[in-house]
Amino acid sequence: MAEHPLAALFRFSSRQVFRWDRHQGRDLLLIEHPLCQAVFSRQGGQLLHFQPRGQRPWLWCAAHWHNLGAIRGGVPICWPWFGRHPNESGWPHHGWARLNDWRLVSKESDRHGVYLVWRLELCDWRVELHARLGAELDLQLVTQHSDSEACQLSHALHAYWAVSDVSRVSLGGLEGARGQDLLLRQPCQQDGELRVAEGCHRVFRQAGALHLQDLAWQRRLRIDTGAGPNCVVWHPGGRPLGDVSWREALGFLSVQVAGCGADSLTLEPGAEARLSLRARLE
Template sequence: MRSARPHRVRAGEGVDHPFADLLRPAAGQPFRWAEHQGRELLLVEHSRCSAVFSRQGGQLLHFQPHGERPLLWCATRWPRIGAIRGGVPVCWPWFGRHPMEGGWPHHGWARLSDWRLIHKAADDNGVRVTWRLDLHDWQVELEAELGGRMSLQLVTRHRDSEPCVLSHALHAYWRVSDVARVALLGLDGAEGRDLLSREPCRQGGELRVIDGCHRVFRQGGRVKIQDAGWQRRLCIDGGNNPNTVVWHPGSRPLSEVSWAEGLGFLSVQGAACGDDSAELVAGEEARLSLEAWVG
């Protein structure tokens, strides 16, 4: 049976996000800079979509196609210093804890560093934005194409003479009506590891978050968030990524995030981590992709 068409947003609806007061379309100017909570932001206002990037982390914080609710969730309050929770943080050049240096930051340096904006352009279909970060013998770029849908590519170039191991993720926070009312489809039969129980896992049927979830599946490709509260189906395509990571803290508190606010997201990430980390030789590239749209 064909599902009902997703809810379309009427004028003035669906603007309850942290950037609603910042986004004010300026005729003929799809890009402008602003400051918010101590961070420098690039605001995107186009007839096809609106978006917000942070220079810190080269991080896409907000994306909303015209006529739809925002696809991404972002915390209302940010720490004075440190990572911004929400949007699509870039976990790079390691995912989770560093395997040898316990004092190094969780999920790497990228989300704490200021990136350079090296390209921005707009046409009738949307916008294209590229951010770059150089770190020692590494170079990483985030290429974003935004219009009716969101497309991200993370490209790492290894320029050292020695081989290395890279683990990385596009750690997306997807905005939902209530995490208790959504189901994640497309992982039936996928195998991986449950990081909460520290045991292997195999998904049976749809995935629902009861009280916390942190699983790394050895599968990329397409999944769907079925949101009963908003009657919306959000399609997420990880392409050839080796891993799909699903996370929500459940009843465990998040710093600077209220209980009610934390119910408004489900994190489904494109990644290459653990046994599926990339092994790069000199001059080699590694790529991650993440695409999303309302289906």
């Protein structure tokens, strides 16, 4: 198995739980805790790497990043819209959050792990990422809206889960779920476990616990999408993916929690919206 592209940042041990570094033009927060290693990017408030001690990495990240634009991998935050903007064709895919620098509001460490809060404020919007990392992964995305008028919101935690080979893993928990197949442009209903053969892009109207089974790695991850209205499963298959080679892309399956499409929200002034994504080893 190829080494994780961010592993070299941890070759020199440090007694500091939190320390900043610079890599491929981005400011990164490195976390070394007795229970886990992790990396966040200031750009996007994005968790790029998470690895409990003694285990393989849970998240995939591309080895090479564009000088400008979003970083592919980890858990990008799609906000305040998911996919293309409904009205402005020139605005960035998946919103502004992935492209802006976030502020680290707080960071704490104890014997159970680390707890961080990242914040981004744009106009009358505030969004925070609350992260608890230790033996498990727990992310909460909280949006607050203080405009004088109602506004539309669609959002997602667009996780890239590391796998041995995407063609050899299975995703359970969506049996019978209905949704939309965006590749075939037609409704779909999941029959049995989901396996990716030649690409997948499906938005299911279902949330809850999923099970990512990787027999080659003898690993089964429980991925809990909480009460989020949508679960999105995506992999490009053999289609080109920017600077990511076909072989490199075999190493992930994107399983996301989202509120999008017909399940987008209309936030009234003073309202709040939440998404949660949790994972643990089974």
